Amino acid sequence: DAKTTQPPSMDCAEGRAANLPCNHSTISGNEYVYWYRQIHSQGPQYIIHGLKNNETNEMASLIITEDRKSSTLILPHATLRDTAVYYCIVDNAGNNRKLIWGLGTSLAVNP
Amino acid sequence: GAVVSQHPSRVICKSGTSVKIECRSLDFQATTMFWYRQFPKQSLMLMATSNEGSKATYEQGVEKDKFLINHASLTLSTLTVTSAHPEDSSFYICSATPLVVGETQYFGPGTRLLVL
Numbered sequence: 001d002a003k004t005t006q007p008p009s010m011d012c013a014e015g016r017a018a019n020l021p022c023n024h025s026t027i028s029g030n031e032y033v034y035w036y037r038q039i040h041s042q043g044p045q046y047i048i049h050g051l052k053n054n055e056t057n058e059m060a061s062l063i064i065t066e067d068r069k070s071s072t073l074i075l076p077h078a079t080l081r082d083t084a085v086y087y088c089i090v091d092n093a094g095n096n097r098k099l100i101w102g103l104g105t106s107l108a109v110n111p
Numbered sequence: 112g113a114v115v116s117q118h119p120s121r122v123i124c125k126s127g128t129s130v131k132i133e134c135r136s137l138d139f140q141a142t143t144m145f146w147y148r149q150f151p152k153q154s155l156m157l158m159a160t161s162n163e164g165s166k167a168t169y170e171q172g173v174e175k176d177k178f179l180i181n182h183a184s185l186t187l188s189t190l191t192v193t194s195a196h197p198e199d200s201s202f203y204i205c206s207a208t209p210l211v212v213g214e215t216q217y218f219g220p221g222t223r224l225l226v227l
Contacts, residue, residue: 034215036218041202041221041223042220042221043115043117043204043206043218043219043220043221044155044204044206044218045218046215046216046217046218049215087154097208098145098157098160099145099155099157099216101154101155101156101157102154103153103154104154
């Protein structure tokens with residue numbers, strides 16, 4: 001599995017967009033980019049995933065660069081409840097796969 | 112949406128006792144469930160991969176005789192920590208993948224184990 005690099009921490013003002021970057025320069029052609037988040041003392045929560053096109057759902061948008069070597073997760077209007085550790089993982093889509101977890105980005109949304 | 116539950120959410124036990132943690136997929140069938148362990152301020156570490164009807168596959172360094180995994184049905188996997196010691200105190204998290212290929216993993220809320 002490709003390795004990802006994320007900044008260890010970020011701050012964001014409540015109501016503003018939070019843009020979380022992720023580098024995955026060794027990603028291979030069949031690997032998807034997944035984003036999860038983990039609120040303190042809870043299990044991880046799936047946010048979004050994509051292969052090469054930008055994706056949007058009710059939680060966030062995912063922007064993947066054309067060369068697929070990096071991506072950005074966008075929370076359009078961050079709230080205090082979005083304070084969490086955000087993990088970017090690259091992985092083959094499908095069952096029976098192991099996710100390799102880094103340390104993620106600890107996002108603090110401030111009032 | 113896909114929901115995974117864990118029971119219990121918190122457990123305190125004495126050193127030397129065994130603790131069983133259940134992981135259930137509530138609204139989907141899961142061919143594969145994963146068990147993770149997370150120590151404070153660290154990331155998730157995969158312990159084992161559990162496939163319904165077959166033996167679990169353990170990650171390097173995880174003792175299979177200490178962490179017993181049973182995946183008896185497509186909706187239930189159990190992790191038993193045998194002869195627990197204080198160093199086994201951790202946050203245990205399970206995840207499940209639906210039968211549909213390409214689906215993501217869905218995670219349980221976690222079980223906080225404290226061994227005294």
